[in-house]
Amino acid sequence: QVQLVESGGGSVQAGGSLRLSCAASGLTSSTYTMGTYTMGWFRQSPGKAREGIAYTRNDGTAVVYADSVKGRFTVSQDNAKMTLYLQMNRLKPEDTAVYYCAARGGWHFGVPPASWYAAWGPGTQVTVSS
Numbered sequence: 352q353v354q355l356v357e358s359g360g361g362s363v364q365a366g367g368s369l370r371l372s373c374a375a376s377g378l379t380s381s382t383y384t385m386g387t388y389t390m391g392w393f394r395q396s397p398g399k400a401r402e403g404i405a406y407t408r409n410d411g412t413a414v415v416y417a418d419s420v421k422g423r424f425t426v427s428q429d430n431a432k433m434t435l436y437l438q439m440n441r442l443k444p445e446d447t448a449v450y451y452c453a454a455r456g457g458w459h460f461g462v463p464p465a466s467w468y469a470a471w472g473p474g475t476q477v478t479v480s481s
Contacts, residue, residue, distance in 0.1 A: 353377040353470035355452050360475030367442050367479070373435040373452030373472055387458045390435040392426060393465060394448035394477075401465060402448075407435060408458050416462050420446070442479045449474040 391406035405426035453468035
């Protein structure tokens, strides 16, 4: 069973930085997926739809695809630690949201939709004040 735990959220002033982490377990336990997995970051603020931000695969693929954060956020993954990171720089008040990581065994080619992921973390709150 896949388990995900996010950390690193908090409150920061506009222009500041935060680094989110998502520790995963159980991602490679299925022989069907042969040790492959995909992880992603999403966020949701009150009254808004969930927004996909980035995804990685354990073949080195790391893509930030949300136009709202391109150039400010960087996604990376430590395969040895099975941990996903989201480095967020030049934060804006509109980045305030609960940030979630998601994962699934196997590789998805192209941007994985939220519905494709099999496991989700509980989320971590990020608050950016002006």
